[in-house]
Amino acid sequence: MKMRMKAPALRAFAATLVAGALLVGVAGTGARAEGLNSEGYLIPQRQNWSFAGVFGHYDRAQLQRGFKVFHDVCSNCHAASHLTFRELSEPGGPEFTPAQVKALAATYKIQDGPNDSGDMFKRPGKPSDTWPWTFPNDEAAKSALGAVPPDMSLLAKARTVQYGFPYFLAEGLPFFEDEEQGPDYIYALIKEGYTNPPKGFKVPTGLYYNSVIQGSNHLIRMPSPLAMIFDNNGKPNNPKFYTDGTPVTPDQVARDVSAFLMWAAEPKLEERKRMGFNVLVFLGVFASLLYFVKKKIWAGVHDIPPAA
């Protein structure tokens, strides 16, 4: 009889685990520490992204706006070495037309060669080229800017927000899953990070104070990128910066470029989530059928037979 009693105990154990995990999840999304942490860092908050969740997908218009920010501002200094022009017109991305991408690529001069006479030469860019960098190499960037700006093609996956125990447990669970900490971090860094330093904090020349950036004593070498689009009062230098009629606000720009960087780092996200849903449905149905087959095969095996 002992074995009989074990099944409910196991079930209770499993139920406790699930309930506990869900509770942690609710706490994780609802009551995350707000504001500054003990070391004075501003903890980025979880934002709403169109690409979050099981049915998440990128907002084409947002990616196109984000690309404009990347093109006009970021790419003056940052490389994006894994990003190709053609990806800009592939499904699941900003989905510019192939003609637009071809024209865009052609505005860049790409070094190619050697030709038949052994010389390197410049030619107009092609959709198959990777995104060209302003600088020929890291050393040139460092000499011009004081540091090598991080490559932007994977930035949204190379940065994260660590909410710590127990929140991270929830971040893997259905309904609370969170693979958007990278864009959360980038958004907070450019939108909210550039604050006035606390009294007595000396900011060396050529560096800027940022309350979000981690691991460099609040110092960042990048000047506020939003300051290149907005004046001190948050008014856009060019109110027609966006051509689709979206109001140009610091919040909108920060959001758009963060979304664009997420796409640049994870261009297959839509395909992945779509396939994932189909896979889960298939496996769910398959598992249910197997469950009933199993029940049928095992039916009566452990019944107490009538006394002979």
Added chain:
Amino acid sequence: MSGPSTYVPKSAIGKWFEQRLPIGGLIHSSFVVFPNPRNLNYFWTFGAILAFMLVAQIATGVALAMHYIPDARFAFNSVENIMRDVNYGWLLRYLHANGATMFFLAVYIHMLRGLYYGSYKAPREVLWILGVIIFLLMMATAFMGYVLPWGQMSFWGATVITNLFSAIPLVGNFITTWLWGGFSVGDPTLNRFFALHYLLPFMIAGVVILHIWALHVPGSNNPAGVEPKTSKDTLPFHPYFTIKDTFAVVCFAIFFAWFVFFVPNYFGHADNYNPANPLVTPQEIVPEWYFLPYYAILRSTPNILFIPAKLAGVLAMFGSIAVFAFLPWLDTSKVRSGSYRPVFRVFFWVFVLCGIGLGYIGSQPVTEGTILAGRILLLGYFAFFLIVLPLLGLLETPLQVPASIADAVLGAHGSTAMLKGASAEPSVKG
């Protein structure tokens, strides 16, 4: 358990082949008529889940190897190329990376099941030790696999772990240089890690065959911990356990798929999306979650007598795995199953909590507090093996163990009842 095969092929070709290579009979006796205890619970399906994971890892790994370049200059870019331009490359890579996590999750459950139900006790000592060898090979494989993307964590993780060997007295530095193929982790290291990462899974597969062979001599242990005595205690492997294992594998695949498709980087580290840079040390160097308890042991161990802390840490870390191999002799209890050992059961869960606690400590930056907590948990970990298990066998009063598996399933009826499935001779199929 399994006698000479009664397998008779039906077709003439089958008979012809069977006389020359009796592989049909081998499969028939091992996976069709093989008698399994009828009371196995779902924790016994993790063997099948692990076999599935090994095949999945090898299949995705071979495909990835066709596109990966083991060269320090190109490795990172080739992985990104797989993610962007190889057809379903993102799927292969996320399956493989998350597959490692699933593999370890399953192996930990498999090991803890063995620990709880005393599956290592006579006559299954060799089976258990082969399992420990598989576990060690898995750890080596996973560690080297994590180095291959050549991101920051890959590089610095490899640096920290290979540096451990320099703690060996006298020859330590020589061995470390030999492992690196140079004076730091670099291109030769990456190349040999790739070669070994490709080799070791096949060695694992070899030891797995021995593991299953050693399993099929005494047969499976079971939750009651008593050996099958009559055919009433067992059911043929097919269809009873083939369907149960298949169901469990598909359920596990659902869990696996969730991570692959919806949070594929949950178990990864963001810093590994930055290319390896020998000049920039990351703020924190953290191994994959499945190594965290051992990492905590490594960092928490103090100087022991004349042994410096670094060497002591390395010894403690390897000891914490090696000690599993001695379990059959450290556990002195005659009763196998933890279900009938009330005191053992409590200590078992304390041990599990010690392991989880060490994992948490391993993920945290080193402070005085984490060092102290690590040391307490470390003592708990080793005390379970070296003090609790030897003494408990002598001091504990176990509960009444059922007379047979049938009794365990059906209570007192078991010994007299005619159980379905057992009485019927399994049908011989061609």
